[in-house]
Amino acid sequence: MTLVDFLEKLLARSRKGHNTAKLAKERLQIIVSHERKQSSPDFLPLLQQELINVIAKYVKIDKDQVKVELERSGDCSILELNVTLPSSKMEMENTA
Amino acid sequence: MAKIIVVTSGKGGVGKTTSSAAISTGLALRGFKTVVIDFDVGLRNLDLVMGCERRVVYDLINVVNGESSLRQSLIKDKRTENLYILPASQTRDKDALTKEGVERVINELRNDFDYIVCDSPAGIEKGAMMALYFSDIAIVVTNPEISSVRDSDRILGILSSKSRRAEQGMDGVVEHLLLTRYSPERVVRGDMLSVEDVKEVLAIPLLGVIPESPAVLRASNSGEPVILDAPSDAGQAYADAVSRLLGETVPFRFIKPQKKGIFRRLFGKAEETTV
Ligand SMILES: Nc1ncnc2c1ncn2[C@@H]1O[C@H](COP(=O)(O)OP(=O)(O)OP(=O)(O)O)[C@@H](O)[C@H]1O
Numbered sequence A: 001m002t003l004v005d006f007l008e009k010l011l012a013r014s015r016k017g018h019n020t021a022k023l024a025k026e027r028l029q030i031i032v033s034h035e036r037k038q039s040s041p042d043f044l045p046l047l048q049q050e051l052i053n054v055i056a057k058y059v060k061i062d063k064d065q066v067k068v069e070l071e072r073s074g075d076c077s078i079l080e081l082n083v084t085l086p087s088s089k090m091e092m093e094n095t096a
Numbered sequence B: 001m002a003k004i005i006v007v008t009s010g011k012g013g014v015g016k017t018t019s020s021a022a023i024s025t026g027l028a029l030r031g032f033k034t035v036v037i038d039f040d041v042g043l044r045n046l047d048l049v050m051g052c053e054r055r056v057v058y059d060l061i062n063v064v065n066g067e068s069s070l071r072q073s074l075i076k077d078k079r080t081e082n083l084y085i086l087p088a089s090q091t092r093d094k095d096a097l098t099k100e101g102v103e104r105v106i107n108e109l110r111n112d113f114d115y116i117v118c119d120s121p122a123g124i125e126k127g128a129m130m131a132l133y134f135s136d137i138a139i140v141v142t143n144p145e146i147s148s149v150r151d152s153d154r155i156l157g158i159l160s161s162k163s164r165r166a167e168q169g170m171d172g173v174v175e176h177l178l179l180t181r182y183s184p185e186r187v188v189r190g191d192m193l194s195v196e197d198v199k200e201v202l203a204i205p206l207l208g209v210i211p212e213s214p215a216v217l218r219a220s221n222s223g224e225p226v227i228l229d230a231p232s233d234a235g236q237a238y239a240d241a242v243s244r245l246l247g248e249t250v251p252f253r254f255i256k257p258q259k260k261g262i263f264r265r266l267f268g269k270a271e272e273t274t275v
């Protein structure tokens, strides 16, 4: 960026107060990544249910403590599985 | 075997028909036998932009239903060699299009043409799905504006999951971004998303940037695709996009402000001498 470009930009900013295009881009990035996750394959809910069933065989878990998410980035997708296990103390009580 | 190009966007009024007319004319000018099909059933407009509205007898639905032959229904462009138009029906509704019917038409055209350009209607319903389903290449027309970019992202999701190529596990549809109605002055002012912003969000290669231009309205007023207005900015930008579509590397133009701001006016001379 030349000095002149910089000054033009500075003037533009002071005129408008703030850069709305920057705000638009930030909002877009959030909504687009959210919507990409939503358009995940149909098998995800079923997969989540079966995973809960399998894990429940071994540990007592709360259904809400299992999260399955699919993230699309370029050519590949990442399947993310998050399970919050109960603290070991609780687990001991359960198995006892 | 023809390559099938869909010109699509999700959002309405962003410049699909303008772009379909310009790009199909550009391909024909470069010597490729090209047909452009209007998929906007019920809201036919491509005929006006191409200037052949008074020559329409049969339409896409007639061909799909076997009520007329392709040869009867294709309109040969009067100005540009190698160019044909297949208009949309003005009377039927979009449900008149069936996958089987469209497939038959496309298969018949495939052997005779180099390019089949499909001008999609707005939205993500039947007409838009039919226009994109058989595509090999997608030109995603986007305005530098928040809702247009979001809708383009939706369309990209549909292309990669609901197109024939996706369903049959073939190589994906080749995706291109065509940014239209771009105002470099407004980008510099911070009022409009920049080329880089849109590229970063959509993450697909850039085919062209078409400036906001009075030449586009002049062109549609007179029924001549804007690419034929060769000296105009929009005409040149479309010609560049066609070159890129054909695999050539062309620098991007019309993405920097033309008008001089106050500092540029003040320092313009000094800057010129230092460059
Ligand atoms: N680069 C441009 N500069 C100025 N005006 C433009 C430009 N591109 C398109 N327009 C104008 O925008 C309007 C919509 O264009 P067009 O009909 O091509 O959009 P569309 O995406 O096909 O719309 P629809 O979704 O209704 O089919 C027209 O009035 C056209 O003249």
Ligand SMILES: [Mg+2]
Residues within 6 Å of the ligand: B016, B017, B018, B040, B045, B120, B121
């Ligand atoms: Mg249109």
